[in-house]
Amino acid sequence: MKTLTIIQPDDWHVHVRSGAILKAVIAHTARQFARAIIMPNLKPPITTMEQALAYRDEILQAVPAGLNFTPLMTLYLTAATTPEEIKRVADSEYVHAFKLYPAGATTNSDAGVANVKAIYPLLEALEKHDVPLLLHGEVTDAECDIFDREKVFIETYLVDVVKNFPNLRIVFEHATTQEAVEFVQASSNKIAATITPQHLLFNRNAMLAGSIRPHYYCLPIIKREKHRVALVEAATSGNAKFFLGTDSAPHLSHLKENSCGCAGCYSAHAAIELYAEAFETENALDKLESFASFNGPDFYRLPRNTTTIILKQEPWQVPATYGTGDLSITPLKANEMLRWKIQ
Ligand code: NCD
Numbered sequence: 463m464k465t466l467t468i469i470q471p472d473d474w475h476v477h478v479r480s481g482a483i484l485k486a487v488i489a490h491t492a493r494q495f496a497r498a499i500i501m502p503n504l505k506p507p508i509t510t511m512e513q514a515l516a517y518r519d520e521i522l523q524a525v526p527a528g529l530n531f532t533p534l535m536t537l538y539l540t541a542a543t544t545p546e547e548i549k550r551v552a553d554s555e556y557v558h559a560f561k562l563y564p565a566g567a568t569t570n571s572d573a574g575v576a577n578v579k580a581i582y583p584l585l586e587a588l589e590k591h592d593v594p595l596l597l598h599g600e601v602t603d604a605e606c607d608i609f610d611r612e613k614v615f616i617e618t619y620l621v622d623v624v625k626n627f628p629n630l631r632i633v634f635e636h637a638t639t640q641e642a643v644e645f646v647q648a649s650s651n652k653i654a655a656t657i658t659p660q661h662l663l664f665n666r667n668a669m670l671a672g673s674i675r676p677h678y679y680c681l682p683i684i685k686r687e688k689h690r691v692a693l694v695e696a697a698t699s700g701n702a703k704f705f706l707g708t709d710s711a712p713h714l715s716h717l718k719e720n721s722c723g724c725a726g727c728y729s730a731h732a733a734i735e736l737y738a739e740a741f742e743t744e745n746a747l748d749k750l751e752s753f754a755s756f757n758g759p760d761f762y763r764l765p766r767n768t769t770t771i772i773l774k775q776e777p778w779q780v781p782a783t784y785g786t787g788d789l790s791i792t793p794l795k796a797n798e799m800l801r802w803k804i805q
């Protein structure tokens with residue numbers, strides 16, 4: 463039987479929610495990953511240090527005994543964020559970055575930034591204090607086609623941000639296009655990107671061909687095949703600018719299987735296994751460890767993990783749902799077979 467031993471990975475982009483959903487999902491993330499960047503798009507969003515520390519406590523309480531897991535907290539950047547809060551984050555050992563959501567771009571982003579130019583003083587403070595900016599890189603204009611929103615964001619905003627703040631560390635979250643890959647490759651080493659398992663494994667046919675499959679619907683939306691190929695090439699290239707961020711985003715099954723379904727794929731149940739499949743298909747399993755376990759901490763200037771995980775080539779079937787009673791979450795690849803299993 464084939465096995466693969468790698469340094470324990472971290473998830474550099476995950477949504478774990480709060481309350482009952484947090485309790486239902488956190489073990490999945492905590493049993494695979496040593497650390498995870500926790501996205502702040504709760505309702506209301508996590509915008510202050512105090513909220514982030516309380517949320518951190520709630521997450522730690524929910525982690526099952528025996529699992530060693532460190533949540534890396536983030537704050538939600540709004541027009542009301544102050545330079546003082548940014549300084550506090552710079553001095554904090556628990557909060558690691560700010561997340562910028564363009565207003566209305568995705569789940570719980572009403573409080574997001576409506577005008578990127580208007581918050582340049584905050585970007586200046588982030589640059590000065592060397593706090594990473596995590597970007598949801600999509601424009602939200604109603605006229606802009608949903609499949610073009612990432613590319614247009616880069617042209618309209620990101621080029622200018624990078625020009626004005628050359629020392630600002632930016633993670634282009636959940637890159638989904640060839641244009642994003644090329645932008646990151648061509649930028650300085652201050653610019654990196656996370657890539658999700660769904661954008662490595664699927665193109666938009668998985669979501670839309672023949673019938674509509676809402677569990678593949680996430681934002682940024684899954685694109686056409688040439689973009690998937692560009693993402694796979696970037697992830698498996700060994701380039702240190704690209705690292706693992708699942709964007710696992712649990713929603714109740716009935717809110718996705720709905721005439722107005724929510725955006726977000728749930729992948730925490732099999733995150734590293736899904737990435738292993740993508741890398742194996744490309745004959746690049748030897749590149750999985752740097753993508754999953756080295757490039758992220760190096761960019762965030764945190765120590766690499768020293769524990770290891772073992773992946774076995776052992777087929778298993780993903781359950782139809784996770785959760786009990788009213789709480790049902792449909793995972794990515796529900797009912798399907800996976801080739802790898804974490805021990
Ligand atoms: C995320 C969520 O549900 O919180 N949804 C998604 O489709 N990715 C938000 C986000 O990261 O865009």
Ligand code: ZN
Binds near residue numbers: 501709711
């Ligand atoms: Zn996300």
